[in-house]
Amino acid sequence: MSTNNLNGRWPRLTRRGFLSGLSVTAGGAALAACGTGAGGASSSSSEGNAGGAGVTELGAQTVTFDGLHQAGIATPEQSNLNLVAFNLRDGADKGAVRRLMRVWTDDARRLTQGGTPLGSLEPELADTPANLTITCGFGPRLFELIGAPEQRPEWLAPLPEFSRDRLDERWGQSDLVLQICADDPLTVAHATRHMIRAGVDYAATDWIQQGFLDARGVQTKGETPRNLFGQKDGTENLSSGAELEDHVWITEGPEWLRGGSAMVVRRIFMNVDTWEILDRASREVSTGRDLAEGAPLSGSEEFEEPDFEAVDHTGLPMIDPASHIARARAPEGHPEQVIRRRPYNYDLPPDPQVSLEMESEGVPVLSNSGQIFICFQRDPTRQFVPIQARLDEADRLNQWITHIGSAVYALPPGVSAEGGSGDSYWGAALLAE
Numbered sequence: 001m002s003t004n005n006l007n008g009r010w011p012r013l014t015r016r017g018f019l020s021g022l023s024v025t026a027g028g029a030a031l032a033a034c035g036t037g038a039g040g041a042s043s044s045s046s047e048g049n050a051g052g053a054g055v056t057e058l059g060a061q062t063v064t065f066d067g068l069h070q071a072g073i074a075t076p077e078q079s080n081l082n083l084v085a086f087n088l089r090d091g092a093d094k095g096a097v098r099r100l101m102r103v104w105t106d107d108a109r110r111l112t113q114g115g116t117p118l119g120s121l122e123p124e125l126a127d128t129p130a131n132l133t134i135t136c137g138f139g140p141r142l143f144e145l146i147g148a149p150e151q152r153p154e155w156l157a158p159l160p161e162f163s164r165d166r167l168d169e170r171w172g173q174s175d176l177v178l179q180i181c182a183d184d185p186l187t188v189a190h191a192t193r194h195m196i197r198a199g200v201d202y203a204a205t206d207w208i209q210q211g212f213l214d215a216r217g218v219q220t221k222g223e224t225p226r227n228l229f230g231q232k233d234g235t236e237n238l239s240s241g242a243e244l245e246d247h248v249w250i251t252e253g254p255e256w257l258r259g260g261s262a263m264v265v266r267r268i269f270m271n272v273d274t275w276e277i278l279d280r281a282s283r284e285v286s287t288g289r290d291l292a293e294g295a296p297l298s299g300s301e302e303f304e305e306p307d308f309e310a311v312d313h314t315g316l317p318m319i320d321p322a323s324h325i326a327r328a329r330a331p332e333g334h335p336e337q338v339i340r341r342r343p344y345n346y347d348l349p350p351d352p353q354v355s356l357e358m359e360s361e362g363v364p365v366l367s368n369s370g371q372i373f374i375c376f377q378r379d380p381t382r383q384f385v386p387i388q389a390r391l392d393e394a395d396r397l398n399q400w401i402t403h404i405g406s407a408v409y410a411l412p413p414g415v416s417a418e419g420g421s422g423d424s425y426w427g428a429a430l431l432a433e
């Protein structure tokens with residue numbers, strides 16, 4: 001468990017306390033108007049306040065909240081991320097978690113649909129949902145605290161230690177997580193602040209990982225985003241409905257989790273300082289794709305199938321067998337070893353501690369950058385873990401990357417507003433009286 005939690009820093013406001021005397025605006029309408037289809041579809045919204053004066057089409061866009069699955073998993077990456085980890089406060093029991101989930105689900109539904117959550121102190125900041133999604137996950141300890149250890153899926157446990165890990169407790173496992181993404185940093189900041197405050201009686205913030213991709217609109221829609229090594233990152237990924245059905249949505253194990261998913265979070269430092277010393281061709285060899293197009297080194301187009309058997313005129317493999325894509329790809333006979341990746345970049349001011357710890361090859365580390373690697377699957381022990389074990393053993397990219405944080409969460413299925421079918425709040429089938 002992390003040591004830098006912010007426990008106790010927030011004023012002990014009760015929800016009732018900050019509700020009193022505050023007006024509630026158009027959010028209720030948004031709540032009633034939500035559909036019950038599969039979560040994740042994006043649309044321009046006229047619900048709530050979204051799309052008011054001065055708000056662009058992008059600012060008003062919403063991603064459907066209600067559905068079989070939570071939004072934020074199948075949803076194409078928005079430009080900004082706050083991944084917020086929480087620990088339950090001392091004494092929190094099943095009833096407390098139930099109350100927290102009711103509040104959070106209702107608030108997330110309103111915020112994502114451009115409405116105003118109950119008790120909002122800054123309703124104007126909810127006017128631009130900008131494809132906001134808020135996705136909730138449960139950590140292992142939660143099941144002990146609610147007195148239902150038998151409901152914890154077996155895979156929800158610390159990941160095995162990998163030989164190259166340099167994990168910092170600061171980015172470790174927590175009881176709960178909220179993945180908050182939108183195409184506007186202010187929207188993300190407001191949603192984060194609201195959710196933290198709304199849950200303050202029950203849960204204390206442990207860590208926040210802030211990430212970003214290209215701003216929406218600077219690249220053509222659907223263009224693969226680049227990471228801070230300049231690589232297109234996300235070319236080969238699970239995205240179609242059928243792929244998600246087969247590998248991402250949970251269909252076995254505890255009943256309450258069917259339709260949910262498993263989230264693995266790894267914070268990965270990327271040594272930009274040593275990476276930049278490398279010539280361009282070697283950078284491409286390390287990954288097995290070229291930098292310009294993201295094409296496999298056996299071809300010329302980004303989305304063409306890599307040919308791992310192809311050799312060059314000297315008889316050497318065009319894609320190095322130790323390259324990142326060769327090692328990450330599911331080996332024959334193991335089609336289940338695939339994941340939906342949803343990584344974000346982080347880029348922070350230089351940190352003397354990081355510089356000290358990450359120095360390699362005598363090259364001073366000036367950067368404090370990397371990736372918040374987030375991936376979704378049915379069962380990390382059969383998907384993320386064997387892939388990472390192969391990468392840990394031999395991946396050319398290892399020379400420039402170091403895993404410094406790790407956590408796993410069970411994501412309950414999607415919800416539907418009162419009157420619909422399925423859970424009415426996150427984890428209802430687990431937490432009901």
Ligand code: HEM
Binds near residue numbers: 287294325371
């Ligand atoms: C900072 C760390 C990492 C960087 C910079 C990175 C970068 C990349 C890049 C550039 C590609 C090729 C383009 C694409 O298909 O998206 C790729 C592919 C991939 N990566 Fe990573 N990656 C990182 C960590 C990881 C981790 C931790 C895993 C899982 C354990 C992983 C799994 C994969 C998979 C499954 C593919 C697709 C391979 C295929 O072609 O079948 N990556 N990554």
